[in-house]
Amino acid sequence: MKLLSGPLSMFGMKAEIAVAEKGIACEVELVPFNLFERYKPLHPDVERVNPKRQVPVLIDGDLEIFDSTQIFEYLEDRFPAPALWPRDAGARARARRAELHADEIFFPHFIALMRVLGDRSKPEAEVALRGISAEYRALDGILAGQAHVAGEAFTYADIAWFCASFFTSFLGDEPEEGLVHVHGWRKRVAARPAVAPLVSRFSAYLAENRMPVPRI
Ligand SMILES: N[C@@H](CCC(=O)N[C@@H](CS)C(=O)NCC(=O)O)C(=O)O
Incomplete structure (x- = not known):
């Protein structure tokens, strides 16, 4: 199996983490x-x-x-263990909704910031920063009652949220300090054996290119 990713690809990081969590023998080409x-x-x-x-x-x-x-779905069908979606249909649908929310509701705020190169004087940046902050506050509320984004177990929803949050941080927008549940969850996810080497590799790329490195 071969996975094509990129040295600074948020969506590639998602797929790389999933492959590593599943323990699949896979060549990763950047x-x-x-x-x-x-x-x-x-x-x-x-x-x-x-x-x-x-x-x-x-x-x-x-x-x-x-x-x-789509890669998540294929990996889950082809390598069911360890499961990264919940078993129950309703819980699985909720986890998929949370995964989509990370990619298509939360992450677009980061894209909007990128478009103005993080320039805080631009009105688009202000809207994006307000959006990021509201999303983190909502996530903190969810994580106050459960260990992971879609329940007690680690799922693809955590992978998607973690990667989106990691990339958002590289523009310097860390979650507010008081959001202790978000910070605790980010630390736990970043420490996972499948995730830690990728956090190191992406962080090294950012540092080499003189960009802020997320403080997780
Ligand atoms: N929905 C896609 C998004 C993929 C995507 O936006 N990939 C970026 C890198 S993170 C890319 O290849 N961009 C190049 C381009 O759009 O020209 C996914 O989940 O894989």
């Missing part, structure tokens, strides 16, 4: 990326497999898929 030309030249496998021309891409024999959430 596609060419730099801060100026981004993903140019595009990796040929990415160009062939993903019409959206994005990482992550997973190749397993003659199966070639893209999109981090």
Whole structure:
């Protein structure tokens, strides 16, 4: 199995953590990326497999898929243990909703900040920062009553929220200090054997490129 990720890809980090949590033998290839030309030249496998021309891409024999959430679903079907979705249908649907929320509701605030290069004087930045702060407060409320984002067990929803939170922090926007449940959860997730090496690798890339390193 081969996973194409990127040295600074939030969605790639999601897929890399999932593969590591499952303990799957998988070659991870980091596609060419730099801060100026981004993903140019595009990796040929990415160009062939993903019409959206994005990482992550997973190749397993003659199966070639893209999109981090699609990759989660395939990994769960192909390698059911350890389970990373809850068993119960309702709990699973809630966990999937939480996973989607991280990618499509929370993370777009970070993208909005990136578009204005984190410039706090821009109105778009103010809106994004307010959004991030409200999302973290809501997450803290959830984590006050349970160990993980979608219940007591660690799930793909934690992977998605952790990666989105890690990348948001690299623009310098850490969760407020008083959000103790969010901070405790980030520390616990970052310390997982499958997650810690990736936090180190992404942090090293940020440091090498003189960008703020998340303080987890
Ligand atoms: N929904 C996709 C998003 C993938 C995505 O946005 N990938 C970024 C890297 S984090 C990318 O390859 N961007 C290059 C581009 O859009 O040109 C997923 O979950 O995998």
